[in-house]
Amino acid sequence: MSRADEILEPMWRTIDSIVDEEALRRRLDAGERLRIKYGVDLTAPDLHLGHAVNLWLMRHLQDQGHTVVFLLGDLTTQVGDPTGKNETRPVLSPDAIEANAQAFLDQVSIVLDTDPAVFEVRRNSEWFGRMPISELLGLFSMTTHAQLMARDMFRERIAAGREIALHELAYPVLQGYDSFAMRSDVTIVGSDQLFNEMMGRQYQQRLGMRPQSIITTVITPGLDGGPKQSMSLGNYVALTDTPADKFGKIMSLSDDLAGVWASAYTSLDDRELARIREDVKAGGEVARDAKLTIAGAVVERYHGTAAAAREREAFLNVFSGRADPKDIRDVTISDRALTALDLLEAVRPDLSRSARRRLLAQNAVRVDGRLLGDPNEQVTVTDGSIIRSGRRAWARVTVRAGR
Amino acid sequence: MSRADEILEPMWRTIDSIVDEEALRRRLDAGERLRIKYGVDLTAPDLHLGHAVNLWLMRHLQDQGHTVVFLLGDLTTQVGDPTGKNETRPVLSPDAIEANAQAFLDQVSIVLDTDPAVFEVRRNSEWFGRMPISELLGLFSMTTHAQLMARDMFRERIAAGREIALHELAYPVLQGYDSFAMRSDVTIVGSDQLFNEMMGRQYQQRLGMRPQSIITTVITPGLDGGPKQSMSLGNYVALTDTPADKFGKIMSLSDDLAGVWASAYTSLDDRELARIREDVKAGGEVARDAKLTIAGAVVERYHGTAAAAREREAFLNVFSGRADPKDIRDVTISDRALTALDLLEAVRPDLSRSARRRLLAQNAVRVDGRLLGDPNEQVTVTDGSIIRSGRRAWARVTVRAGR
Structure with a gap:
């Protein structure tokens, strides 16, 4: 060579x-x-x-x-x-x-x-x-x-x-x-x-x-199957899109474009690409999972592994009906590192302190898919972190730069 | 008005x-x-x-x-x-x-x-x-x-x-x-x-x-009847052409263009223009005379009345067969003003002094059509002056700037 x-x-x-x-x-x-x-x-x-x-x-x-x-x-x-x-x-x-x-x-x-x-x-x-x-x-x-x-x-x-x-x-x-x-x-x-x-x-x-x-x-078709991604057509995934937007847009891609997008926009290897092409043909949950792989690989490329895992979790919750997108509230906090109980207070001001402790005890609280149990546990969140606090209560965190 | x-x-x-x-x-x-x-x-x-x-x-x-x-x-x-x-x-x-x-x-x-x-x-x-x-x-x-x-x-x-x-x-x-x-x-x-x-x-x-x-x-046809005068076609009368060239070129114009040229290139009045248009239709000497008028008017416009008269005379001599164009020799002299005899010496070095005096006495010498008789007469010539000295002897003068 x-x-x-x-x-x-x-x-x-x-x-x-x-x-x-x-x-x-x-x-x-x-x-x-x-x-x-x-x-x-x-x-x-x-x-x-x-x-x-x-x-x-x-x-x-x-x-x-x-x-x-x-x-x-x-x-x-x-x-x-x-x-x-x-x-x-x-x-x-x-x-x-x-x-x-x-x-x-x-x-x-x-x-x-x-x-x-x-x-x-x-x-x-x-x-x-x-x-x-x-x-x-x-x-x-x-x-x-x-x-x-x-x-x-x-x-x-x-x-x-x-x-x-x-x-x-x-x-x-x-x-x-x-x-x-x-x-x-x-x-x-x-x-x-x-x-x-x-x-x-x-x-x-x-x-x-x-x-x-x-x-x-190669020129890759737009999300809508149009001839290419184009700013003016709005059928594109921007580099500056949030991880959530990138993930969500790719999940909206039609099955027949999945193979092309996976090849052009990820570094998934040939074996993985071949499997994706097979899976999208199968349709249903299998095709959906193939697109989860693509979306995850794209988010990982630009935002890292943690962001990819988080968006996958959030998407699955929405997709599975456990959460409706409109149920995901935006919550702004000023500290990146805080205890599980303090975080829950920021996310669920509607609950009493004892109700919050109860949620933790019931293993009903997750940050980016990771279970929180100990109220005094130190938790680190980043912009876009998804916090689940109960069956249908979801929040996405924005961290406001502190003093 | x-x-x-x-x-x-x-x-x-x-x-x-x-x-x-x-x-x-x-x-x-x-x-x-x-x-x-x-x-x-x-x-x-x-x-x-x-x-x-x-x-x-x-x-x-x-x-x-x-x-x-x-x-x-x-x-x-x-x-x-x-x-x-x-x-x-x-x-x-x-x-x-x-x-x-x-x-x-x-x-x-x-x-x-x-x-x-x-x-x-x-x-x-x-x-x-x-x-x-x-x-x-x-x-x-x-x-x-x-x-x-x-x-x-x-x-x-x-x-x-x-x-x-x-x-x-x-x-x-x-x-x-x-x-x-x-x-x-x-x-x-x-x-x-x-x-x-x-x-x-x-x-x-x-x-x-x-x-x-x-x-x-208006765009006027070329001398050759081509759509216009053009440097590259060579069918034109240049402003820097000598009076003789201007006169000769216009005389070569075809009869049917004479009216157009007279109108565009001279300031002959409407009556004269009408007559020219009539005369060229008649053909022969009448048409030729009409073109003499045009050629004379053009030369006059750029070089004055004397030059126009001179070129007319020279042209007529050639045209009437009394002189052949190749008989017109070019002669260079260094003085504009000289006696008739000195001029004749310059023009006819082939003759003896007495033969030159004889020509003058026989009324056989003309400068731009004007008869010279007195050997001591002061004569003024200009570039292009035509001197006739005998039946078929013609010369065109170039004046070389003296010291």
């Missing part, structure tokens, strides 16, 4: 295709430290599991010593990559752009390693901000109208009689030039970005640079 | 249409001093009678106190207005651009009044040179792909399967913005520029300025 084989092996699961795989393999085999282009437009971010597929691939390469160059498209944001759905994008103020940049950094750091040794942040205003118009026109001269019209999205817009503004035609050129300016070796994108990144290869070659390889990734 | 009527009256002869004539009339009636946009790309200029149609209209407006803003497209030259014939334009060096700018100024000053009170020279690098790319993209956003595709030339190129580079699509935007940046009130162009100048109106309006009126002028 070559070095490239070893690095790529765990990636194939979510890779759709690689443009110039030959060059990528050669460079990985040679032990080159690659620069990975990760470009975003600075609209308000709400990264979802679909975006995270690419981020996890980048993270894998970071773990091998390669550098993610996180390119904040502060200039291109003013243009907006044209899409099929919106003809124009609202103009963002510099303040809004800065706020979005910070929010992006917060969200990508959920997955990426932000150690400066393997993470670099750039802005495309660095080069476009000082580029004379004559130079931009020179870049334009390297691209033809026919070439741009080959982009599906443009063709579809025209066929539908919808307008394309001239600045939208310029977008692929700008995104392409970014690859040159930031010296991209490889980029990992959804297939909808393949056209623009091929422009990147073209500009790198025309300007005398080795062209980047392009890894495109 | 309103003020506008008076100003426009002599212009109609070469005006094809006026966009927003209403506004133009209102402003002329109000006595506004208008700014007339005259934009050129700085390729090597070779202005011909077709260009001069527009220049004479501008000159007429200058004579009324309006200002021609001569816009040197030093930035847009780097792009090139896309044409049907060339897909790309060679990139010009800054030196070449400067040389062309000077040549342009030299040629337009043949017709235009370059008094700073009515003549201003600008360069579009003044605004595009310091415009940030983000602002250019903002201008792009005001124009749609469909709008640009409405331009005949683009449609024809696509229909013919020929490429359009993206920078060519940007050209109409740049030319349009020029109208805003230079505060154009009116522009006088060939109808092939109407699309781009309509973009000018659009940008002026979008950016809060009164839109310019656009005067388009």
